[in-house]
Amino acid sequence: SNLTLYWNKKTRHAFLCRAGMGGLMSVTGLPGQGPVRAGIPIADLSTGLLLANGILIALLERQSSGKGQWIQTSLLASQIFMLDLLAARYLVDHQIPTQAGNHHPTTIPTGTYRTLDGYITIAASTQSEFRNLCKILNIENVALNPDYFTLEQRSINREKLNAELETILSTKPSVYWIDELNKANIACGPINRIDEMFADPQVKNLQITSKIEHPKRGTIELVGQPITMSRSQWLIYRPAPRCGEHTREILNELGYKTSEIDDLITQHVVYTSS
Numbered sequence: 001s002n003l004t005l006y007w008n009k010k011t012r013h014a015f016l017c018r019a020g021m022g023g024l025m026s027v028t029g030l031p032g033q034g035p036v037r038a039g040i041p042i043a044d045l046s047t048g049l050l051l052a053n054g055i056l057i058a059l060l061e062r063q064s065s066g067k068g069q070w071i072q073t074s075l076l077a078s079q080i081f082m083l084d085l086l087a088a089r090y091l092v093d094h095q096i097p098t099q100a101g102n103h104h105p106t107t108i109p110t111g112t113y114r115t116l117d118g119y120i121t122i123a124a125s126t127q128s129e130f131r132n133l134c135k136i137l138n139i140e141n142v143a144l145n146p147d148y149f150t151l152e153q154r155s156i157n158r159e160k161l162n163a164e165l166e167t168i169l170s171t172k173p174s175v176y177w178i179d180e181l182n183k184a185n186i187a188c189g190p191i192n193r194i195d196e197m198f199a200d201p202q203v204k205n206l207q208i209t210s211k212i213e214h215p216k217r218g219t220i221e222l223v224g225q226p227i228t229m230s231r232s233q234w235l236i237y238r239p240a241p242r243c244g245e246h247t248r249e250i251l252n253e254l255g256y257k258t259s260e261i262d263d264l265i266t267q268h269v270v271y272t273s274s
Contacts, residue, residue: 018043022079027086030101047078103162108154109133112191113166115174122165123187125151132184137168210236247272 019025019038029036054071062068080087086097086105103111107125124133134143142148142164147157154161169177174190181188190196197203207224214220225234247270251261264270 018075018079022076023083023086024079027083027097027099027105029099031099033099036099042082043075043079046082047073047075050078050081103158106155107151108158108161109165111162113162113169115169115177116171117173119191120169120174120177121187121189121191122181125154127151129186130154133165133181133186136180136184136186137165139164139168212236212239214239242273244271244273248274 019042020035022043024038024042025035028038051071051073054073058069058071089095089097089105097105101111103109104123104125107123109130110123110125112119112121122133124130130148131140131143134140142161146153148154148161178188178190192200198209208226209221210224211219211221220239222236222239224236227234247265248258248261251264251270252258256264261270265272
């Protein structure tokens with residue numbers, strides 16, 4: 001398959017533009033806060049992943065057709081694709097999604113709640129999960145309240161319900177509630193900083209990082225791949241090359257003689273770090 005990548009000086013600034021054009025900033029942040037930038041370059045990352053999927057599809061199709069094909073995507077198209085249920089809500093029901101903050105836009109209670117010493121996430125939107133949550137919080141009468149009896153009613157009265165839940169959750173520390181909710185099979189978890197995330201036992205169990213030696217920094221740790229395969233395990237075996245580190249090696253492979261490479265370097269046609 002044929003693959004062409006385009007890059008210009010404006011590309012590095014495209015994330016914020018596509019996040020705005022693609023609708024993401026209008027649904028990110030607290031209600032009424034105004035447009036908010038997402039914490040990571042979602043358009044950039046998803047475009048690369050989707051393009052990789054397209055390459056794999058084309059390679060698979062080539063097995064039967066014997067032909068290659070052009071593959072194209074864009075930051076904007078990828079950003080729109082990543083809107084997922086929010087795009088569907090508009091296209092199917094013509095509802096314009098707005099900022100839902102730290103809570104799910106439709107299924108309540110699903111979101112972030114204050115505890116005595118921080119915040120935790122809770123997802124208990126089904127009828128049985130909601131009843132179990134109220135039981136753990138010792139507010140079983142809330143589960144019987146007509147305003148919260150169905151998923152639709154809980155969505156309508158989300159602010160009132162979330163306030164009642166947080167009143168109880170804020171009386172004990174996060175670790176207490178996570179332990180109690182896990183016992184009841186209610187999805188929940190801490191709100192980790194990046195350092196806390198890497199120190200989490202579950203993250204360590206994933207073995208998603210790898211240590212390598214860097215010529216200047218010494219031993220460094222890098223994020224690996226989130227996919228594991230039974231026969232083709234990922235491996236980080238060296239750090240990213242410095243600018244011009246492999247200039248001579250590449251030109252040698254292309255058939256250039258040492259004197260010719262020296263001449264190109266002297267004329268500043270190519271650069272080498274060695």
